[in-house]
Amino acid sequence: MKKNIYAFLFLILVISSCKLKEDTTGPDTDKPGAISTTIKVLTPNGNEVLSEGSSYQITWSGTGTSHVKIQYSVDNGTSWSLIVDSLKNTGVYSWFPIPNTISNQCRVQVTSVDGKSTDASDNVFSIIRNSNQSLKISSPKEKEEWEGGSAKQIKWFSSGIDSVKIEYTTNNGIRWNLVAVDKKNTGIYYWEPVPNTPSTLARVRIMDAKDGEPSSESELFNILPEPKIKVLAPNGGERIISNTSRKIEWISENIENVKLAYTTNNGFNWVVIKESVPSTGFYTWDPVPNANSQLCKIRVFDAKDGEPSDVSDSTFTITNQITQTLEVTSPNGNERWQAGTNQQITWRSSGIAKVKIDFTSNNGLTWNTIIDKLANTGAYEWNVPNSFSTQCLIRITDADDGDPVDQSNGLFRIVPKPELAVLSPNGGETWTAGKTDTIKWKSTGVENVTIEYTPNNGINWFTIIEKTPSSGSYVTSFSTAGTQFKIRITDKENGSPQDESDGTFTVTPEPKIVVLEPNGxxxxxxxxxxxxxxxxxNIENVKIEYTTNNGASWSVIISSTPSTGVYAWKNIPSNISSLQCRIRVSDAIDGIPSDVSDENFSILTYGVQLIKVTKPNGGESWVAGSTQVITWDAAGIQNVKIEYTLNNGIQWNVITNSTPSTGYFTWAQIPTTSSTNCKIRISDAADNSPSDESDQFFTIEPEPIIKVITPKGGEVWTSGTTQEIRWESQNVANVKIEYTTDAGANWNTIIGSTPSIGYFVWKSIPNINSLQCRIRISDAADGNPFAVSENNFQISNQVTQSIRVTSPNGGENWRERQSQAIKWDSQGITSVNIEFTTNNGNTWTSIVTNHLSSGSYQWQIPAGINSIQCKVRVSDAADNDPSDESNSSFSIQLTPEITKINFPTNGANIIAGEQINIQWVSKGIRKVRIRYNRNDLTQTADWFTLVDSVDNSGSFPTTFKHDPLATTYVVEISATDGSASLLSGSFKVLPPPSVTLIAPNGGEQWLVSKRDAAPTDLINYHPYEIKWKATNAEKVKIEWSTNGGGKWYTVPDAESTENDGSFIWAPGRIVKDFDTNGNPIVPDSSDNCLIRISSSGGASDMSNDVFSIHKSKKIRIKYPNSGEDFYPPEDLTNPKASKNWPMLIDWTSYAVTSVNIYYSLDNGVTWKALATNYQSTGAFAWDFVFGALAESRISTQGLIKIEDAALESPTLPPGKRIWDVNDVPFWLNIKKTSGKVIPLENQIKSSIKK
Known part of the structure; x- marks a missing residue:
């Protein structure tokens, strides 16, 4: 083995010592002798345990590649994350920090840069939680510059942390602002956008979201102002002659050089004018190209990276031809035209002989022709159709070739003939001045109304409200009284219809009470x-109360006394000693009106000193360094001592040791230490007693701060333009803004007071020319604090052309085929060209050329556009200079459309209460509203909302309630913005399913059928009918239980049986599964049986009480059964029941309907019938009387036999039937009686019951 290792190492050394000739094209494995690319991961290679946040040496062997890419996976290779994209192939890489993605399914993969070879860890390794918590920010770095509005990555290294909280500051930590909270600790956060709050004192802070430790702060970095470019000229509508010169103008911020380009096809293609020029704000375009187009625009963008950029707001024209113009002037938006009336359609045009006029009632979704060819007179009288809508437009085109075209700038309405009627007050009512009442009316076709009243039956009318929605009610009150009042309601827009109260009503005087004494x-x-x-x-009786705690609670002095204006309060209670007393006098009937002493008065006990702090007493916010008045109430005290605390009384600080107890003191200099736990304490200066402090905390707010951000100096602002003044402030509600043109010698007010929100739009900068301009911003309340621009800026009154796109300017959501207003501001521009882009300016398309620079153009958006990278550019039509484009992208989406409702379909039946899914198909809609209507689609009141706003998923689960008065239902699905809607077909909502079990319902006695017994075998086959009633259920399920419902079994063949109300079941006959002892697994014998029937709709019912199922019939005689002795009555003429007469035969039975009863006096040798087919009630009275015989014992061998009457067919012979005989014979005796034999028909029968 060692030899093999040494040989392998030697081979590596030999290969590594060889120097190959460099080939920049890389190895070609297809050529003979080419070196193949191989990669082999060495570590980690399986079973290693790595800690998050630590470092680890990744090693590999590789040939045939100069660089490698390294990735890791935490899901066993299902997905891969990048460690390093391109690394020199050294065979080793220090992986730091190891990510905090805890997993035991990790692998590392190394790949050659050409992708020809890759290898991963042979087995998985683990990344575990590091027990040592650590956190270090790696980005942003010190002095790094991040632009406001840009997207940046905040990065950090950490271990032992699950989630983090991220904050930033722009004032070196004085105040921190939240970026993200409880963010999963991935080591990176995409901060977009970076706030546009320029600062050189910015930091980022990250901490453990759980407890704030550990934490880390970045070094100071810079947030630069968001770069801005605004094309001013040409900006749309200009008409520029080819081969002339034209000035391109723009304004910019935080941009050094710009690139200029133009388009002649509305942005589809762009031609560079200049790759890079200093961003001075203007460039002379000379010569303007020899082009002929109405779709021209100028684009100005940062020469460095192309962002930001701006395009002419509208297209302009480069041409030497005469152009046609067309502009709709009426209806042009917001008109209300009544159906059936004649209205004038008007327009302005040039160069057009005939026009075509179209009309839409759905905002351009579909168009209807009014007239196809009409001589161009500039007007057409139109009889308005009965197409009621709020989405109407008129479109006029050149009848010859359809170009030019224009349509109404805004939507107008076609409304029905309006109606209006006053309902209340309508004559005879009595209202009270000062109390609110409701004016009611009904209306049709009226959107807003004016409500008036007359106090003198119509001589004079006064407005209650000039304009309010015609909702049918309005709450108001009257301040004067009279008997000749009327109400008049008028359509606000048209002055007609109008209606007034049929008769006069009365307003009685307003009750009033004013407390005079004590009043403070x-x-x-x-x-x-x-x-x-x-x-x-107007008050008869009053109720008088007093309070000793400034109104926190009240005590009654007298519940009702005539309102004479004076009441003697005798013997004021002796337990009262308070500085916070007030008197309340109110109407004794209902407490309204009422009045209270204006200020507190005192009720004192002689010789008692009192003091009460009244201000600050809790909740006040006082600014550090300001002057405030402290107030109190006191009695019996000449001088007071005043102190304050900033920490809820832990430490008190003296404001003054002694000052006269006048009830107020001016605190001239509130301390600069801010706190929310402040209180004031006031005490007798002589001995500190008594004393009182604020009831609750008040706040000392930090000192206010103001800093001017823009203009900070060096800017050049043009007279007549609009500019944005920006500042930062703290604890300042409103500011005053001023400017100087002489370096501060004199100041001019721009606005005396405006909310301190950080910016103010300075419109129409004055016509001056100065290099010594500055802005001063101060607290509008008292002028302090204040701040001034750091350096001078310039205001120039030189005439310049400018264009600024105002709409769309970023973030708007527009629709294809809709009409939208493109808006811009311009100066020195006659005509503009307007273009749009759907790819953030890569290409531009002309909308209109040489359009009058009126500041607005109604754009009919082309069909089929679906993009979130849209912009509009407007430029000077003369020479494309200046121009401007939308500051940010906006979206054009597909026109909302609901094409089909898949469910409910026409004719569908839905069960009430049963969940169904409403399903539909749509496009271009984010959220929908779903509602339904019963019967009459024309009645608004019949619409019921299922959901007001829900994501447009195409499906919505819901249920419906059954309405017995409704025949059919429909569902309407509509976009929440009202842009599209669709009705379903008619469907029915049926009552919820119900099930009622009829039998067995408790007490029944059923028999088990023998296994595999045939239905014709009436001895062993015992079928029973299960009966029920069920509604709105096609199928039912039948179950049975043998333990009172503890466990249920499905009745064979009844998992889903027809809902016909009847099912025949022979219990137990098909039980085929038995345990080892031969017993059926499913119990087939019990006295706790139940039947349950349920429908698929959730309805169910079961037996009201248990019934029995057993294997066989049973009869058991209970009496006589123990050798009883029986005697007949002594007097047969007047028989009287006794203990032993008649013989009360008692028995129990199971599954036996009727019985035969026999007796035997010879121990069963012979039997005589007592009763046949007798109902098996369990009791039978035998009045045994055999005649007037001598006293004797007739038998000691008496037996009773009860036998199943066996009425089944075929019947069983007596010997085969179920029967029982008493266990011990009874004795039957005969006594001599004086009477006659009682006839059988008079004998006592079974009237004596068990």
């Missing part, structure tokens, strides 16, 4: 008497 600051004393005073309106 009074000092009353317990035990004394004082007058409570108030004024009232």
């Amino acid at each position: 600051k009074e000092e009353w004393y317990s035990g004394s008497s004082n007058n409570i005073k108030w004024t009232s309106t």
